[in-house]
Amino acid sequence: xxxxxxxxxxxxxxxxxxxxxxxxxxxxxxxxxxxxxxxxxxxxxxxxxxxxxxxxxxxxxxxxxxxxxxxxxxxxxxxxxxxxxxxxxxxxxxxxxxxxxxxxxxxxxxxxxxxxxxxxxxxxxxxxxxxxxxxxxxxxxxxxxxxxxxxxxxxxxxxxxxxxxxxxxxxxxxxxxxxxxxxxxxxxxxxxxxxxxxxxxxxxxxxxxxxxxxxxxxxxxxxxxxxxxxxxxxxxx
Numbered sequence: 001x002x003x004x005x006x007x008x009x010x011x012x013x014x015x016x017x018x019x020x021x022x023x024x025x026x027x028x029x030x031x032x033x034x035x036x037x038x039x040x041x042x043x044x045x046x047x048x049x050x051x052x053x054x055x056x057x058x059x060x061x062x063x064x065x066x067x068x069x070x071x072x073x074x075x076x077x078x079x080x081x082x083x084x085x086x087x088x089x090x091x092x093x094x095x096x097x098x099x100x101x102x103x104x105x106x107x108x109x110x111x112x113x114x115x116x117x118x119x120x121x122x123x124x125x126x127x128x129x130x131x132x133x134x135x136x137x138x139x140x141x142x143x144x145x146x147x148x149x150x151x152x153x154x155x156x157x158x159x160x161x162x163x164x165x166x167x168x169x170x171x172x173x174x175x176x177x178x179x180x181x182x183x184x185x186x187x188x189x190x191x192x193x194x195x196x197x198x199x200x201x202x203x204x205x206x207x208x209x210x211x212x213x214x215x216x217x218x219x220x221x222x223x224x225x226x227x228x229x230x231x232x233x234x235x236x237x
Contacts, residue, residue, distance in 0.1 A: 001020075001025045001026070001075040001076055001217070002025070002026045002067075002068075002071035002072060002073045002074050002075045002076070003020045003025050003026065003027045003028070003071075003075065003076040003077075003078065003217070004027075004028050004029070004030070004063075004064065004067045004071070004074055004076070004077050004078070004111075004115070005017055005020070005027065005028075005029040005030070005078040005080055006029070006030045006054050006078065006079055006080050006081035006107065006111055007029075007030065007031070007032075007054075007080040007081030007082060008029025008030060008031060008038075008041070008047070008049075008080065009029065009031035009034045009037040009038040009041060009049070010034060010037050010180075010181060011178075011180035011181055011182060011206055012080055012130060012175065012178065012180060012206045012209045012210065013029065013078075013080040013081070014029075014037075014041055014206070015205075015206035015207050015209065015210035016078055016080065016209075016210045016213050016214070017029050017041060017045055017047050018041075018044075018045055018210070019207070019210040019211065019213075019214050020076075020214060020217075021045040021046060021047055023214065025076075026071045026072070027045070027046075027047040027048070027071075028047060028048040028049075028050055028066075028067040028070060028071055029041070029047055029048070029049060029050070030050050030051070030052045030054060030063055030081065031049060031050075031051060031052075032051070032052070032053050032054075032081070035051070038051070048067070048070050048071070050063050050066055050067060054081045054103065054106075054107030054108075054110060054111055055099075055102035055103050055106050055107050055110075056110075057106075057110045060107065060110035060111050060114060061110065061114045063111075063114075064111065064114035064115055064118075065114070068118060073118075073122070074115055074118055074119070074125070075124065075125060075126065076125070076126045076127075076128070076217045077111060077112065077115040077125070077126075077127045077128070078127075078128045078130065078213055078217070079107065079108040079111055079112065079127070079128070079129045079130060079152075080130040081103055081104075081107050082103060082104055082130065083099070083100065083103050083104075084142070084145055084182050085100065085142070085144070085145065086141050086142060087141060087142075088141055089141075089143045092143070092144055096144060097144050100144040100145060100147075100148050101144070101147075101148055101151075103148075104145075104148035104149065104151070104152065105148050105151045105152070105155070108129055108152060108155060109155070112127060112155075112159065115127065116159075116163060116168070119163070119166065119168050120163070120166045120168070123166055123167050124166075124167050124168065125163075125166075125167075125168040125169075126168070126169050126170075126171075126216065126217045126221075127159065127163075127168065127169070127170045127171075128170075128171055128172070128173060128213050128216050128217055129152045129155065129156050129170070129171070129172040129173070130152075130172075130173055130175070130209075130213070131149045131152045131153060131156075131172045131173065131174040131175075131228070132145070132146075132149040132174055132175060133174050133175065133176045133230060133232040133235055133236040134146045134149055135148075135149025135150040135151075135152060135153055135174060136150070136153070136174060136228070136230070136236050137235075137236050138150075149174075152172055153172060153174075153228055156170050156171060156172040156226065156228065157226045160225040160226030161226065164225055164226075169216070169221065169222070169224060169225040170225055170226065171216045171221075171224060171225060171226070171227045171228075171229065172227070172228045172229070173209060173212050173213055173216065173229050173231055174228055174229065174230045174231065174232065174236070175204060175209045175231050175232060176198060176204055176230070176231065176232025176233050176235040176236065177191075177194045177195070177198060177203050177204065177232070177233070177235065178203060178204045178205065178206055178208075178209060179203040179204065179205055179206070180206055183203070191203070194235075197235060198232070198233040198234060198235045199233060199234030199235070199237065200233035200234055201233075202233065203233075204231060204232070204233055208231055209231050212229055212231045216229065
């Protein structure tokens with residue numbers, strides 16, 4: 001399959017790149033600024049690294065077009081690009097809010113719009129959005145992040161209904177507390193508390209999220225669409 005992954009230079013995105021490549025798929029991934037990490041991953045896996053800001057409509061459209069040219073088509077889109085910020089709601093600026101929505105929601109919209117046109121034309125395709133358990137439960141001091149991830153839930157279900165007649169599946173994976181650079185910024189006490197709140201009593205691994213993504217993008221999941229799959233160790237039960 002021909003696969004395009006956003007936010008692919010590190011964390012969950014990089015784990016997805018590695019897993020799809022190990023499966024023998026042709027893979028391209030987008031990154032915004034970490035050129036060094038992108039080049040290392042591309043050299044390691046053979047995947048194609050494309051620099052683009054998904055929150056910009058023109059860059060997103062151009063990135064999809066380039067991926068289609070270099071891969072020879074597009075079967076799978078993984079909307080993984082994301083940012084995080086911990087901040088009191090009353091201290092959020094307009095810029096904080098717009099940046100969060102721009103990357104998570106605008107980015108998924110721009111990328112999916114560009115990819116869906118091609119998938120509809122070929123009457124097949126798989127789209128996997130990477131949400132978060134905070135989009136289901138909400139997180140204090142992360143109102144804008146939780147809101148953006150909740151929006152991906154709605155986008156997933158609505159698109160599944162609209163694109164289903166074109167034989168395109170749309171699903172969402174919602175990770176819990178995953179051991180990535182994003183969560184490495186948390187202090188030890190907070191990390192320990194989050195582990196204690198997780199029924200499996202540990203943080204998840206990026207590879208475990210990637211396994212779920214690859215499953216939803218496989219033929220084994222061909223009759224699964226509009227679903228929200230939590231990979232959170234039971235945290236959001």
